[in-house]
Amino acid sequence: MIAFLIKRAANAAFVMLAVALLAFLIFRFFGDPVEMMVNEQATQSDRAELRERLGLNDSFVTQYTRFVGNAVQGDFGMSYRNQQDVMVLIKERFPATFELVLVATILSLIIGIPLGVITAVHRESKLANLLQLGSIVGVSLPSFVVGIMLILAFSVSLGWLPAFGRGDTVQIGWWSTGLLTPSGRRALVLPAISLSTFQITLVMRLVRAEMLETLRADYIKFARARGIPTDRVQWRHALRNCLMPVITLTGMQIGNLIAFALVTETVFQWPGMGLLFIQAVTFVDIPVMAAYLMLVSFIFVALNTLVDITYAWVDPRLRDDAARAGGANG
Amino acid sequence: MQLRHLLLATAALVGLAGGAQAENVLKWGANRDIGSLDPYSYGDSFTINVLNHVYEGLVRYDRDLKIEPALATSWEILADGITWRFHLREGVTFHDGAPFTADDVVASLTRVSDDASPLKGNLPAYVSSAVVDDHTVDITLNGTYPLLLNDLTNIHIFDKEWMVAHDALKPTDIGAGTEGYATYNANGTGPFIVESRQPDAKTVFVVNPTWWDTPQHNIDRIELTPVTSAATRVAALLSDEINFTNDAPVQDLPRLAAAPNVQVLEGVDLRTVMIGFPFRDTLTTGQPNPFTDLKVREALYKAINLDLIQQKVMRGKSRTAGATVAPEIPGYAPELDALPGFDPDAAKQLLTDAGVPEGLEFEFNCLSDGLVNEEQFCQAIASMWSRIGLKPKLDVGPRAVQTPKRTNGKTDLYTLGWATLPMLDAYSPLLQIFHTKEGNSGVFNWGGWSFPELDQMIDAAGSEMDVDTRLALETKALQVVKDQVIMIPLHQQPMAWAVTNNVTDLPLFPDNKPRLWFAQMAD
Numbered sequence: 001m002i003a004f005l006i007k008r009a010a011n012a013a014f015v016m017l018a019v020a021l022l023a024f025l026i027f028r029f030f031g032d033p034v035e036m037m038v039n040e041q042a043t044q045s046d047r048a049e050l051r052e053r054l055g056l057n058d059s060f061v062t063q064y065t066r067f068v069g070n071a072v073q074g075d076f077g078m079s080y081r082n083q084q085d086v087m088v089l090i091k092e093r094f095p096a097t098f099e100l101v102l103v104a105t106i107l108s109l110i111i112g113i114p115l116g117v118i119t120a121v122h123r124e125s126k127l128a129n130l131l132q133l134g135s136i137v138g139v140s141l142p143s144f145v146v147g148i149m150l151i152l153a154f155s156v157s158l159g160w161l162p163a164f165g166r167g168d169t170v171q172i173g174w175w176s177t178g179l180l181t182p183s184g185r186r187a188l189v190l191p192a193i194s195l196s197t198f199q200i201t202l203v204m205r206l207v208r209a210e211m212l213e214t215l216r217a218d219y220i221k222f223a224r225a226r227g228i229p230t231d232r233v234q235w236r237h238a239l240r241n242c243l244m245p246v247i248t249l250t251g252m253q254i255g256n257l258i259a260f261a262l263v264t265e266t267v268f269q270w271p272g273m274g275l276l277f278i279q280a281v282t283f284v285d286i287p288v289m290a291a292y293l294m295l296v297s298f299i300f301v302a303l304n305t306l307v308d309i310t311y312a313w314v315d316p317r318l319r320d321d322a323a324r325a326g327g328a329n330g
Numbered sequence: 331m332q333l334r335h336l337l338l339a340t341a342a343l344v345g346l347a348g349g350a351q352a353e354n355v356l357k358w359g360a361n362r363d364i365g366s367l368d369p370y371s372y373g374d375s376f377t378i379n380v381l382n383h384v385y386e387g388l389v390r391y392d393r394d395l396k397i398e399p400a401l402a403t404s405w406e407i408l409a410d411g412i413t414w415r416f417h418l419r420e421g422v423t424f425h426d427g428a429p430f431t432a433d434d435v436v437a438s439l440t441r442v443s444d445d446a447s448p449l450k451g452n453l454p455a456y457v458s459s460a461v462v463d464d465h466t467v468d469i470t471l472n473g474t475y476p477l478l479l480n481d482l483t484n485i486h487i488f489d490k491e492w493m494v495a496h497d498a499l500k501p502t503d504i505g506a507g508t509e510g511y512a513t514y515n516a517n518g519t520g521p522f523i524v525e526s527r528q529p530d531a532k533t534v535f536v537v538n539p540t541w542w543d544t545p546q547h548n549i550d551r552i553e554l555t556p557v558t559s560a561a562t563r564v565a566a567l568l569s570d571e572i573n574f575t576n577d578a579p580v581q582d583l584p585r586l587a588a589a590p591n592v593q594v595l596e597g598v599d600l601r602t603v604m605i606g607f608p609f610r611d612t613l614t615t616g617q618p619n620p621f622t623d624l625k626v627r628e629a630l631y632k633a634i635n636l637d638l639i640q641q642k643v644m645r646g647k648s649r650t651a652g653a654t655v656a657p658e659i660p661g662y663a664p665e666l667d668a669l670p671g672f673d674p675d676a677a678k679q680l681l682t683d684a685g686v687p688e689g690l691e692f693e694f695n696c697l698s699d700g701l702v703n704e705e706q707f708c709q710a711i712a713s714m715w716s717r718i719g720l721k722p723k724l725d726v727g728p729r730a731v732q733t734p735k736r737t738n739g740k741t742d743l744y745t746l747g748w749a750t751l752p753m754l755d756a757y758s759p760l761l762q763i764f765h766t767k768e769g770n771s772g773v774f775n776w777g778g779w780s781f782p783e784l785d786q787m788i789d790a791a792g793s794e795m796d797v798d799t800r801l802a803l804e805t806k807a808l809q810v811v812k813d814q815v816i817m818i819p820l821h822q823q824p825m826a827w828a829v830t831n832n833v834t835d836l837p838l839f840p841d842n843k844p845r846l847w848f849a850q851m852a853d
Contacts (some may be wrong), residue, residue: 029732
C-alpha cells in the first residue's frame with residue numbers, strides 16, 4: 001500500500017510539473033505584459049527597462065525553473081494587474097467560487113436525483129419523456145446562454161433577483177461568505193442555477209440509468225413480493241443502491257465546476273477565481289494565470305488521486321503490488 | 331404606555347432625520363475595474379480618471395476642458411525660462427486632516443518621476459522640484475516647454491507625511507515583489523473619499539465634506555462596480571441596479587434609448603482612428619516595400635469609401651475625419667479636414683504609375699479588443715483594397731498579442747487610435763507618432779518613417795512659449811503629415827454613456843472621462 005501511495009504521489013507531482021510547463025509554453029503566445037502596464041507616453045527605453053526588471057527577457061528555461069522553484073515554496077509572485085501578492089488575491093477569491101460551486105452541486109443533487117428516479121420509474125409517461133427532452137436541452141445549452149436568459153427573465157423582466165455581483169458578504173476569518181446576508185443569498189440564486197444546469201441533467205441521466213438497472217434486480221422483486229409499498233421500494237431500497245456512482249461523479253465533477261465557473265462568473269460579474277483568471281488573460285498577467293492553472297490542476301489531480309486511493313483501499317485488486325502478487329500466484 | 335410613546339417619538343425622529351438625509355447614491359457600472367487605488371501604479375487612463383475623484387493635481391480641466399487652477403492658485407515662469415513657480419492654495423487639507431503644503435508637491439513629483447514609475451512619461455520635461463516656502467514650489471524643466479500645465483492635470487498630489495508613515499514614497503515596483511500601501515489605501519484632497527474597496531467587486535466613494543471647492547454636484551456616495559459582460563451591464567441598467575455606465579454597447583443603444591427609465595448620452599470621442607504605413611525596406615513577405623512611395627499611400631487612401639464606413643460600419647455615429655486630430659484639439663485647422671474623395675479608378679492608376687505589381691500581398695494588423703467596431707471596419711477596408719487589385723492579409727487579435735508585432739515591425743499596415751490624452755494638444759501625436767523615432771520621441775512611430783523637415787517643426791513647437799506661434803507650427807506640421815499621407819485618418823469614433831432617470835445632469839466629455847463632480851441627481 002505504501003509503495004502504491006508513493007507511486008500515486010509521484011504521478012501527481014509529474015502531472016503538475018507538466019501543467020506548469022505547458023502553461024509556460026502557452027504564455028509565450030499571450031503577448032507582452034509590458035505593453036499593458038505602461039501608458040502611451042512611455043519611451044522605448046522605459047519599456048525595455050521594465051521588461052528586464054520583470055525578468056521577461058530571460059530564457060524560457062530560466063523563467064520556468066524560477067517559477068517552479070518559487071511555486072514549490074508557495075510563492076507565485078506579484079500580479080502585474082493588481083500589484084498584489086497572487087496567493088492573497090486567490091485566497092480572497094476562492095470563497096466566492098467555492099460557495100457558488102457548493103450551492104450548484106447541492107442544487108444538482110436535490111433536483112437531479114428525484115427527476116432521475118421519476119423518469120426511471122415512469123419511463124413511458126409523458127412527463128418522463130418531457131423531462132428527457134429537457135435534459136437534452138440542458139446538456140446542450142452553453143452556460144453563458146442560460147445565464148443571460150436567466151438575467152433577462154428574472155432581473156430585467158420580473159425584477160426579482162440581481163443581475164450581477166455577490167451582494168453583501170460577511171467576513172469570517174479570511175473566509176468571506178455571502179450565505180449569511182439576504183442580499184448575498186439572493187445574488188447567489190441565478191449564478192448557481194446557471195452553473196448547475198448541466199450538472200442537474202448529468203445527475204438525472206445517471207440516476208435514471210442506474211435505477212433502470214437496479215429495478216430489474218432480484219432483491220427488488222423479493223421486496224415487492226414481501227409486500228413493501230412500491231414507493232418505499234423505489235425511493236429507499238433501489239435509490240440507495242444507485243447512489244454510489246452518483247457520489248463518485250459529483251466528487252469528480254467539483255473540479256470541472258470550478259473550471260466551468262469562469263464562464264458563469266464572467267456573465268454575472270461574480271468576484272471569484274474564474275473572473276480573476278479571465279481578467280488576467282486580457283492583461284497578460286502571467287503570475288495570476290500560472291497560479292490559477294496550477295491551483296485548478298492541483299484540485300483535479302488531488303480529487304483523482306483521492307478517488308484512486310479510496311478505490312485501492314476498498315478493492316485490494318487495484319493495488320499494483322497486490323496485483324503483481326496475484327499474478328505470480330496465478 | 332409611556333415607554334411606548336417614547337419609542338414612537340424616537341422612531342418618528344429617526345424617520346425624520348433619515349428623510350432629511352436621503353442619500354444620493356450614484357451606482358456606476360463600468361466595463362472594467364480600476365487597477366488599484368494608486369494612480370501611479372500603471373499607465374492606465376481609466377484608473378487615473380477614476381482616482382481623480384479622490385486625488386487632485388495642481389491644475390485641472392473645467393467643464394469645457396479648459397485648464398483652471400486647482401491645488402495651485404497661480405503660476406509664473408522665472409527669468410531663466412525653464413523654472414516654473416507655482417503658488418499653492420492655502421487651507422487645503424487631505425482626507426486624513428493633514429494640511430497640504432509644498433513638501434507634498436515635491437514628494438509627489440519625485441514619486442511619479444521615479445525610475446520604477448510607469449507614469450514617468452507623463453512628465454517628459456521634468457527635471458527637479460524644490461520647496462520655496464510652505465505654499466510655493468519651483469519646478470525645473472529640461473528646456474522651454476509650453477505644455478507643463480497640460481501634463482500636470484494628470485499628476486495627482488499625495489500627502490508626504492502619509493507616504494512616509496506607510497513607506498510609500500516610491501511607487502510600487504512589481505519587479506521587486508513587494509506590495510505597496512497606496513495600492514489599497516488612498517488619501518487625497520479631492521471631492522470624494524474612498525470608503526472601501528473590494529477589487530473586481532465594488533469600490534465605494536463618499537463625499538468629502540471639507541473639500542476646498544464649492545461642490546457643483548449633489549452626490550453623497552459613488553459605488554463603482556465593474557460589470558465586464560456588456561449584456562449584463564445593459565440588464566443592470568434596465569433593472570435600475572446601476573445608474574450610470576460609461577460604456578453603453580453600440581449594438582444595444584436603440585434598446586436602451588427605448589427603455590422608459592434610461593437615457594442615452596451619445597457623442598463623438600476625441601479619439602481619431604488612423605491607419606499607419608510601414609516605411610521599412612521590405613514587407614513582412616520579404617518583398618520590397620512599395621509604401622515608401624507617396625503615390626501608393628495616396629492610392630490606398632483614395633480606395634477607402636469613408637462614407638460607406640461611416641454609414642454602414644459605424645452606423646452613422648462616427649465623424650469622418652481628414653485631419654489626424656479632432657476639431658476640439660488645439661492645433662487643428664478646418665483645412666486639415668479636407669477629404670481626398672473616394673475614387674478607385676484614380677487609385678488603380680496611381681498604383682500602375684508607381685509600378686506596384688498586381689496582387690501585392692501585405693499584412694493589415696487590427697485589434698479585436700481595441701477601437702469601436704474595429705474588426706468590422708478593418709474587414710471593410712481590406713475588401714476595398716482588394717478591389718483595386720491588392721491582397722491585404724487581415725490579422726486580427728487581442729491587443730496584448732498584436733502590440734508586440736506592431737512595435738517590433740513584424741507587421742505592415744496597422745490601425746491606431748489617438749486621443750491626445752492626457753495632454754489634449756496636437757503636440758501629443760506629433761511628438762509620439764509622427765516624429766522620427768529617437769530618444770523620447772516617436773514612441774508610436776511603428777512604421778519607422780523619418781521626415782527631417784517635420785521633425786524641425788515639431789521640435790520648434792515643443793519649445794515655443796507663445797501659444798499662437800506654437801499652434802501655427804503644429805498646424806503646419808499636421809499639414810505635412812496630411813500631404814505625405816504618413817497615416818490615413820478615418821474618423822473620430824462614437825462614444826455612448828447611459829444613465830437612469832434619477833441622474834438629472836451628467837456632462838459628457840469628449841475625452842470619454844466621467845467627471846462625477848459635475849453630476850446632479852434628483853433628490
